[in-house]
Amino acid sequence: MGNRDFRIEPQRLTPREQIRRYRALAGExxxxxxxxxxxxxxxxxLRQSWLKDLLAGITVGVVALPLALxxxxxxxxxxxxxxxxAIVAGIVAAIFGGSHLQVSGPTGAMTVVLLPVIAKHGLGVIPLLAIMAGIIVVAMAVTAVGRSVELIPFPVVEGFTMGIGVIIALQQLPLILDAPRGESESTLMAGWQTIQQADWGHAWQPLAVAAAVVAMHxxxxxxxxxxxxxxxxxxxxxxxVVLLPITVETIGALPTGLPSPQVPDxxxxxxxxxxxxxxxxxxxxxxxxLLSAxxxxxxxxxxxxxxxxRELMGQGLANVASGLFGGLPATGAIARTAVNVRSGARTRLSSVTHSVVLLAVMLLLAPIVGTVPMAALGGVLLVTAxxxxxxxxxxxxxxxxRADRNTFLLTFGATVLLDLVAAVLLGLLMAGVMSLRHMATYSVVARQNLPTATVEGVVDWSPEQRHLRDAVAVFRVDGALFYGNAQRFIDEVNDIGGDVAAVIIRCHQMRILDASGAVALDTALKRLxxxxxxxxxxxxxxxxxxxxVLMGATEERHHVKELSxxxxxxxxELRTGVHTKMT
Known part of the structure; x- marks a missing residue:
């Protein structure tokens, strides 16, 4: 039925029932x-995929090595x-995290956040900072904050992902050109500075190595x-590179051995x-x-x-462990996670292997891995991007x-031009604004004529009441009455002729009424x-x-359930003339 004058009411619980419900939720x-x-x-x-997982872990370990350094x-x-x-946080997050494919470690976004802290407090606070941040993330996990990631709209995720792809590609310019990294905090500007500083008489060699890696892919x-x-x-x-007369930058000398764990002062x-x-x-x-996962x-x-x-739990514990070993704050890394996935990983064994490979490199294979060209690693990440x-x-x-387009473009642009947190927040803000705009657009405040079909049947003025047809204005509010359409409601209700003696405001299909909507109702009724x-x-x-009633917009006596x-x-009211006494 088109004009349904009823709705499904939410279940009303007594205080005792609410207490039982909260106990059950707490137990769950x-x-x-x-x-x-x-x-x-x-x-x-694992029995079917262990070989692929090992190979994927080795690949990610080699790719993650220069990034970690x-x-x-x-x-x-x-x-x-x-x-x-990369070693400590990577293995802890792999074991305790909630994703089978996530690879964790130091990231560029985290580096940007750390630089001003180091400038103000000194380098010695970084391990303590990692432990404090880890404890906060663990608290987020216990309080189920991680589930809120499901509320992030798809255009935000897609814009964020594509923006990260562009950033990853731009970050490889120093590797594939053997040029100094730009000093700008903006990845885009830093990439342009790298291109300007490149020695093109030499840059063709690492560029050729990277191009060969891309071509092989x-x-x-x-x-x-x-x-x-x-x-x-x-x-x-x-x-x-070893056999041919090619001069390119390699990974070079590596540190050896893990420090002993200790609680920072x-x-x-x-x-x-x-x-x-x-x-x-x-x-x-x-x-x-969470976005990487x-x-x-x-x-x-x-x-x-x-x-x-659980992913938050793993990341929190990983940060605590990293701080105890004197490391940096860590997070899930989209670039390394994408390499892991594309390399055929299926279980978290690959992420564990990635950390074991890095540890083995540190202890045993540093001279061999030191000969890997940086440009080759840049080529691999270009393919991933x-x-x-x-x-x-x-x-x-x-x-x-239009809403999806605006949200997608804003998130993508902010990811490339600003930073990851700002990009997601701006994307969520745009999605929220567009959702409110949709809600306001699809919320209807319109004049209605009788008769109309209801659950009671067709409702119209009785023969004795027909003289009221032109003296009574009927308005119908569908959807929401909230701050997004409050003024429109006021204007619509008060735009009636001087021959109108009474107004019926039908709210049987109104789903949302907030405080702003109640104030708008109060304003319109005061004018009436x-x-x-x-x-x-x-x-x-x-x-x-x-x-x-609580907002003072109406009194209980002005409310009825059915249109009849x-x-x-x-x-x-009109017969008794009560309205003439109202002020």
Whole structure:
């Protein structure tokens, strides 16, 4: 039926029933905490996929090595701190995290956050900062904050993913050109500075190595798509550089050995000073890790999706462990996670292997791995970035709806031009604004004529009431009456002729009434009272009626349930002339 004058009311619970419900919810949450820890299901299917997982882990370990060293240097803590972070945080997050495919370690976004903290408080606070941020992230996991990632709209995730792909590609320019990295905090500007500083008489050599790696991937994906192409291309490129007269930068000397774990020195004043930065780092670690895990789920929808709360637990513990070993704050890394997925990983064994490979490199293979060309690693990451930039899906996002297009473009642009946290927040803000705009657009405030069909049947003025047809204005509010359409409601209701003696406001299909909507209702009704026009509100549910009365917009006597009651109420009021006494 088109004009349904009834709705499904939410269940109303007594205080005792509410207490029982909250106890049950608390019990369910305590039971769900058991799912935040490792179990045998984490390695389901390992017998069939162990070889692919090992190969993927080795590939990611080789790719992650220069990134760990580079981010350690970029943060000011040194290459050793970056490598320690990748090893310790990587293995802890792999075991305790909620994603089968996530690879964790130091990231560029975290480096940007750390630089001003180091400038203000010194390098020695970084391990303590990692521990504090880790404890905060663990608290997020226990309180089920991770599930909120499900509220992030698809255009935000896709814009974020494609923006990260562009950033990853730009970050490889120093590697594939053997040029100094730009000093700008903006990845885009830093890339342009790198191009300007490149020595093109020499840059063609690393550029050729990177191009060869990309070409091997393109050809290999067509001929042998199941092979570990990243690892193969790196080995081939390394051998070629050793045998041919090519001069390119290599990984070089590596630190050896892990430091002993210890709790950093701290004071109460230091904890208070670092509380703000620790909270910011925790927010970035949680956000980047959850989005990275979500992107990985999208790349392998055939696998069990990640558990967001457990992922936060793993990342929190990983940061605490990294701080105890003198490392940096860590987070899930989209670039390394994407390499892991594309290399054929299926279980978390690959992420564990990645950390073991880094540890083995530190202890045993540093001289050999030191000969790997940086340009070859840049080529591998260029391929990974290209796979993250889904142009077909991007074109679709531009043509679906204006809201999706605006949200997608804003998130993408902010990811490239600003930073990851700002990009997601701006994307969520745009999505929220467009949702409110939609709600306001599809919320109807319109004049209605009788007769009309209701659950009572066709309702119209009786023969004795027909003289009221032109004297009573009927308005219908569908959807929501909230701050997005409050003024429109006021204007519509008060735009009536001078011959109108009464107004019926039908709210039987109104789903939302907030405080702003109640104030708008109060404003409209006050103007009606000044014109000595009587009114009645029909069809509000109990919650809406309570809001209206508490905000002083209406009195209980002005509310009726059915339209037929509203007609009778108006007729009685006009007959008795009560409206002439109203002020």
């Amino acid at each position: 949450h305590i039971i769900s905490l058991r799912n935040l820890w490792p179990g045998p299901a984490d390695y389901g299917g 580079g981010f350690g240097v970029a943060s000011g803590a040194g290459a050793a701190a970056g490598l320690v972070t 393109v050809i290999g994906l067509r001929l042998v798509p199941r092979w570990p192409l990243a690892l193969i291309s790196i080995v081939v490129a390394t051998v070629a 701290f004071t109460i004043g230091m904890l208070q000073d670092l509380a703000g930065p620790a909270l910011a780092i925790a927010a970035l670690a949680a956000l980047e890790s 979500r992107v990985a789920d999208g790349m392998r929808p055939d696998l069990t999706p990640s558990n967001p709360d 290209g796979r993250m930039i889904n142009l077909r899906l991007g074109r679709t996002m531009l043509t679906v709806t 009272r000044r014109r000595r026009i009587i009114y009645v509100i029909q069809g509000m549910n109990n919650s809406q009626r309570r809001t209206s 009651e509203a007609l009778t109420w108006i007729d009685d």
